[in-house]
Amino acid sequence: xxxxxxxxxxxxxxxxxxxxxxxxxxxxxxxxxxxxxxxxxxxxxxxxxxxxxxxxxxxxxxxxxxxxxxxxxxxxxxxxxxxxxxxxxxxxxxxxxxxxxxxxxxxxxxxxx
Amino acid sequence: xxxxxxxxxxxxxxxxxxxxxxxxxxxxxxxxxxxxxxxxxxxxxxxxxxxxxxxxxxxxxxxxxxxxxxxxxxxxxxxxxxxxxxxxxxxxxxxxxxxxxxxxxxxxxxxxxx
Numbered sequence: 001x002x003x004x005x006x007x008x009x010x011x012x013x014x015x016x017x018x019x020x021x022x023x024x025x026x027x028x029x030x031x032x033x034x035x036x037x038x039x040x041x042x043x044x045x046x047x048x049x050x051x052x053x054x055x056x057x058x059x060x061x062x063x064x065x066x067x068x069x070x071x072x073x074x075x076x077x078x079x080x081x082x083x084x085x086x087x088x089x090x091x092x093x094x095x096x097x098x099x100x101x102x103x104x105x106x107x108x109x110x111x112x113x
Numbered sequence: 114x115x116x117x118x119x120x121x122x123x124x125x126x127x128x129x130x131x132x133x134x135x136x137x138x139x140x141x142x143x144x145x146x147x148x149x150x151x152x153x154x155x156x157x158x159x160x161x162x163x164x165x166x167x168x169x170x171x172x173x174x175x176x177x178x179x180x181x182x183x184x185x186x187x188x189x190x191x192x193x194x195x196x197x198x199x200x201x202x203x204x205x206x207x208x209x210x211x212x213x214x215x216x217x218x219x220x221x222x223x224x225x226x227x
Contacts, residue, residue, distance in 0.1 A: 031211060031212075032211070032212070032213060034212060034215055034216075036215075036216075038154075041220075041221070042220055042221070043117075043203050043205070043218030043219050043220050043221050044156070044203070044216070044218050045218070046214075046215030046216060046217070049213070049214070049215055085154060087156065089212070091211075100158070101158070101211075101212050102158075103155070103156040103157075105153075105154075105155055106154055106155075106156075
């Protein structure tokens, strides 16, 4: 069964770059790595997805090393509205032909003025 | 609006009752899911349906049963509710069973069993 490790919480200040790393040393070789953001009383919201190397979109970047044993979500110049819980989602190598995706336990990011 | 919608948003009920949560998506996605989020905010998959066929069924009690009348709907029925069933239940959908392109989640149903 795939296991993931994320920091429980992180603090930052407005305008800083924030990097959140998820360690996952045993994941399915053919599955993407995905990150989600969740605000209180809302469902998780898709941020970014990648397979290897670096992916960038309008809100974040995702860095995945060649061995895919970790992934790092990078949020440039955070604002107060980025205060949320961030989850990584990876594939379980024991998930069979239909796959099984597992969420990390989440990192609570607090952005201060 | 294109979205995943689930009802009700809040559900308070007594132990032993039977209840249902409805979910609908109008995104044209092939796969729908039910997730449970406990008090520690951990997200665990319960079920997923791909083209009306159950493809993942985690170790959930058989008191929980998903029902999908068509590709756009995945309802969750819970029989003989227990205190430990209290949690937030999220419905989600994705283009395929691998979650490529990401999941779209509903806003959640907070179930409280008293």
